[in-house]
Amino acid sequence: MGVFEFRVGRKKPTPGELAKERLKVVLVHDRLKLNPELLEVIKKELVSVVSRRLDIDEDQMQVSLAHEGGTDNLRTSIPIKRQKVKFEWDPPSHTPSTELRGKIHIEENDE
């Protein structure tokens, strides 16, 4: 699910750790009186804003609440669709220039 924060490679969380992590999530919701529907609305609005600038993978996007370091955080993970960004310098980079002239090549990955 990706909701719980257990680092990759770490062994399975103990029931005690699991209870703590589940509690943290449920308490953030309780405290903010934030229900899953409202969270979905926030997600939709985020998509509309971010997708104006970036090509994002909406299906893989995650929006969740977490209590970390004494504050309640809205945590989002927005995967950008795989693209290669290449920048060619023109003139070559050793020539000082105040103006940036060049071409940005964006290649879709053929996966």
Add this chain to the structure above:
Amino acid sequence: MDSRVITITSGKGGVGKTTTTANLGTALAMEGKKVALVDGDIGLRNLDAVLGLENRIVYDLVDVVEGQCRLRQALIKDKRLPELYLLPAAQTRDKNAVNSIQMEQLCQQLRQEFDFVIIDSPAGIEQGFRNAIVGADEIIIVANPEMASVRDADRIIGLVEAAGKPEPRLILNRLRAEMIRRGDMMDVADVLEVLGIDLLGIIPEDEAIIVATNKGEPAVYEKRSRAGRAFLNAAMRIIGQEVPLDELDESPTLLERLRRLVGFGPAPVEKRIRSQSS
């Protein structure tokens, strides 16, 4: 005389409010304080039985509030301690028989006579709970290290704050050291991190509590009871004495002692709490 009104509450039922009230009150009375215990659980009275005073009830809290008797007539003197009194709850009425104003007045009245007034709150967040906290100077939340209880405790913290009361303190009850060691139960530090309030006491799970309740004598009398000693420590902290929070480390196993000697194994709970709060 600066008397203190303390309410013991939890949100969730069955976590040990009444046991905590009886033990803290008894411990404070053992220290020579004049203590009134108030059973706020109208309709479901139990504090009388935990104290072994169930056969002595004539009048109750509702009678006092409605003016059927004087406060002194309703207060029941403890069997052993001359400075410990119980104001029992009514058993045949419901929790709406008393309102917040009446309850506040009752607290004011009790203040005149006692060093400590300890109110046992009913479970839930309705009128009974609001009555229990309305006259309180301090709130103590009892929780068990499990999800439902900690979640309810968090809700109570919010309600206590909304009522304009100072931040409550926590008594974490029914800890099982062996389960914590295995990682099967949340640790003290885990619960503190989630709730973000100060700790007043750690009470280990102890069969002596059931025995004590069966006998009608709070566990603080029983020197061999770990829970009894832990309640005694919590009472000491209430009156401002510094007692280390090491209730879970009292009798480490031989293997554990060896591990600690060599420097392996988990640090004692107290150290973990310290390092977490700093």
